Amino acid sequence: MKKEKVLEVNNLKISFRTPNGLVRAVREISFDLYKGETLAIVGESGSGKSVTNRAIMGILAGNGIIDDGSILYREQDLAKLSEANFHAIRGNKIGMIFQDPLSSLNPTMKIGKQITEAMLINGDRIKNKMVDMYHTEYYEYLNKKKELDLARKNAKTRIFEIQLDDTISKQDKKTQIASIKTELKVKLSEIKAEIPSFKKKYIEKKEEAKTIVKADVAQIKADEKVELQSLKSNLAEQKKLLETFTKDSEDYSNQLKNVNKVKEDIRNNRENFKRKLHVTKKEAYERAIEIMNEVGIPEPEKRFNQYPFQFSGGMRQRVVIAIALMADPEVLICDEPTTALDVTIQGQILNLIKNLKKQRDLSVIFITHDLGVVANVADRVAVMYAGKIVEYGTSEDIFYNPKHPYTWALLSSVPDLDTKEKLLSIPGTPPDMLYPPKGDAFADRNQFALKIDFEEQPPFFKISDNHYAATWLLHEDAPKVDMPVIVKDRIEKYKAQEKAFQQSKGAQA
Numbered sequence: 189m190k191k192e193k194v195l196e197v198n199n200l201k202i203s204f205r206t207p208n209g210l211v212r213a214v215r216e217i218s219f220d221l222y223k224g225e226t227l228a229i230v231g232e233s234g235s236g237k238s239v240t241n242r243a244i245m246g247i248l249a250g251n252g253i254i255d256d257g258s259i260l261y262r263e264q265d266l267a268k269l270s271e272a273n274f275h276a277i278r279g280n281k282i283g284m285i286f287q288d289p290l291s292s293l294n295p296t297m298k299i300g301k302q303i304t305e306a307m308l309i310n311g312d313r314i315k316n317k318m319v320d321m322y323h324t325e326y327y328e329y330l331n332k333k334k335e336l337d338l339a340r341k342n343a344k345t346r347i348f349e350i351q352l353d354d355t356i357s358k359q360d361k362k363t364q365i366a367s368i369k370t371e372l373k374v375k376l377s378e379i380k381a382e383i384p385s386f387k388k389k390y391i392e393k394k395e396e397a398k399t400i401v402k403a404d405v406a407q408i409k410a411d412e413k414v415e416l417q418s419l420k421s422n423l424a425e426q427k428k429l430l431e432t433f434t435k436d437s438e439d440y441s442n443q444l445k446n447v448n449k450v451k452e453d454i455r456n457n458r459e460n461f462k463r464k465l466h467v468t469k470k471e472a473y474e475r476a477i478e479i480m481n482e483v484g485i486p487e488p489e490k491r492f493n494q495y496p497f498q499f500s501g502g503m504r505q506r507v508v509i510a511i512a513l514m515a516d517p518e519v520l521i522c523d524e525p526t527t528a529l530d531v532t533i534q535g536q537i538l539n540l541i542k543n544l545k546k547q548r549d550l551s552v553i554f555i556t557h558d559l560g561v562v563a564n565v566a567d568r569v570a571v572m573y574a575g576k577i578v579e580y581g582t583s584e585d586i587f588y589n590p591k592h593p594y595t596w597a598l599l600s601s602v603p604d605l606d607t608k609e610k611l612l613s614i615p616g617t618p619p620d621m622l623y624p625p626k627g628d629a630f631a632d633r634n635q636f637a638l639k640i641d642f643e644e645q646p647p648f649f650k651i652s653d654n655h656y657a658a659t660w661l662l663h664e665d666a667p668k669v670d671m672p673v674i675v676k677d678r679i680e681k682y683k684a685q686e687k688a689f690q691q692s693k694g695a696q697a
């Protein structure tokens with residue numbers, strides 16, 4: 189069976205301009221996300237996990253820029269989308285939840301309102317239908333305009349780099365910067381010349397769409413009028429009939445039921461017509477209750493009217509997940525979703541995410557600094573260090589057959605599953621991303637580092653079809669290195685646990 193690719197990140201490079209220079213947060217990473225799978229991105233704090241995923245969501249900080257690469261979602265390049273375009277995808281097709289549920293909730297707003305807010309705000313069905321009709325032309329126009337911004341930002345970054353480079357003489361800096369500026373000018377005027385034709389196409393299509401939906405609305409309203417009229421005349425008849433019966437008689441009470449039934453029909457009819465035009469409050473409420481049930485919030489009708497402070501940490505995270513699910517996303521990005529929670533609650537939220545993935549066939553990106561959390565959640569794992577992916581493979585590959593010394597270090601730092609005791613912390617600290625190292629960024633902290641590790645970036649070596657690691661240790665000329673005993677023990681323990689788990693599953697079946 190061929191797996192369906194939902195998201196494709198290619199050679200993504202992201203930096204931040206800071207007073208001290210360029211922080212190279214993400215250094216050419218690539219990965220795919222398939223339909224219905226959970227990909228874990230694991231690495232110590234500062235390795236670039238959040239930045240990568242904020243770029244996917246289009247919510248990078250203002251001083252950040254995507255220097256290079258692409259983020260393809262269903263063939264659209266998110267890296268080149270304008271802000272406005274992102275609205276259709278962010279929170280809609282791709283949802284994100286964060287470590288601290290409190291920071292994504294408004295403390296002064298009732299939970300129900302927060303869950304239904306986006307659905308109501310984006311609920312103009314006529315407008316949505318209209319935008320659907322011209323969105324291709326509209327996005328092409330906006331993206332063209334966005335090219336201006338990208339060209340300016342790229343030139344800015346290049347100038348910034350030249351200014352910081354001590355190896356270039358003052359005079360050369362001047363010439364180089366001047367030539368970048370001239371280049372930029374030419375580029376900008378080229379783009380500007382193209383914009384009007386894009387605008388024209390979009391405006392034409394929009395006018396066309398307007399005419400179509402206007403006719404739609406007129407039809408809906410006319411239909412409503414006809415139906416309402418017939419219901420109302422029915423009501424009048426039923427009421428007339430009611431008057432012919434003596435009060436308190438059986439006939440009277442039966443007829444009263446008929447009258448009320450027609451009244452209810454009228455109410456439902458009104459609601460249904462309203463729903464053809466926009467999402468109604470009742471509709472949003474019903475959906476919220478349904479989703480709150482799905483994410484395991486008990487007594488949702490009561491909870492709907494409460495404030496965030498009335499919820500526990502675990503329940504708050506469920507609320508945030510509910511908000512993300514309201515739009516029925518295809519991708520859910522979970523950035524350290526359990527890090528702020530205590531261990532039992534952590535397990536519950538992990539299970540919830542696992543079940544949601546299964547039931548909804550969601551694609552999940554699960555970000556964590558704790559490899560221990562990943563074992564039961566992820567189908568595949570990408571290990572990140574200093575802005576790069578250093579190893580990726582299936583969960584089995586990473587847990588049973590790890591190849592990169594950094595993965596070994598992560599494995600040996602996972603708290604013991606029985607004793608909860610932390611075995612080893614990784615010695616040293618990650619490199620300063622203002623000055624990323626030349627070779628393997630982990631070399632400094634790697635007891636197995638070879639000379640070449642300090643000089644040259646290792647390529648990905650293939651271990652199996654799905655399993656790759658970027659370490660010179662896998663080069664055919666490298667000395668043979670055995671993984672540390674502590675990691676070996678760890679792996680044996682994981683294997684034993686898995687076996688016991690499978691056996692207990694078999695026994696239950």
Ligand SMILES: Nc1ncnc2c1ncn2[C@@H]1O[C@H](COP(=O)(O)OP(=O)(O)O)[C@@H](O)[C@H]1O
Nearest residue numbers: 204211213232233234235236237238239249621
């Ligand atoms: N707005 C910003 N300005 C400057 N540097 C930033 C900014 N946001 C993130 N960084 C830097 O980018 C690197 C990656 O950060 P991040 O993706 O948050 O790491 P993590 O893997 O812990 O999620 C870090 O060195 C961080 O300091």
Ligand SMILES: [Mg+2]
Nearest residue numbers: 237238239523
């Ligand atoms: Mg982070």
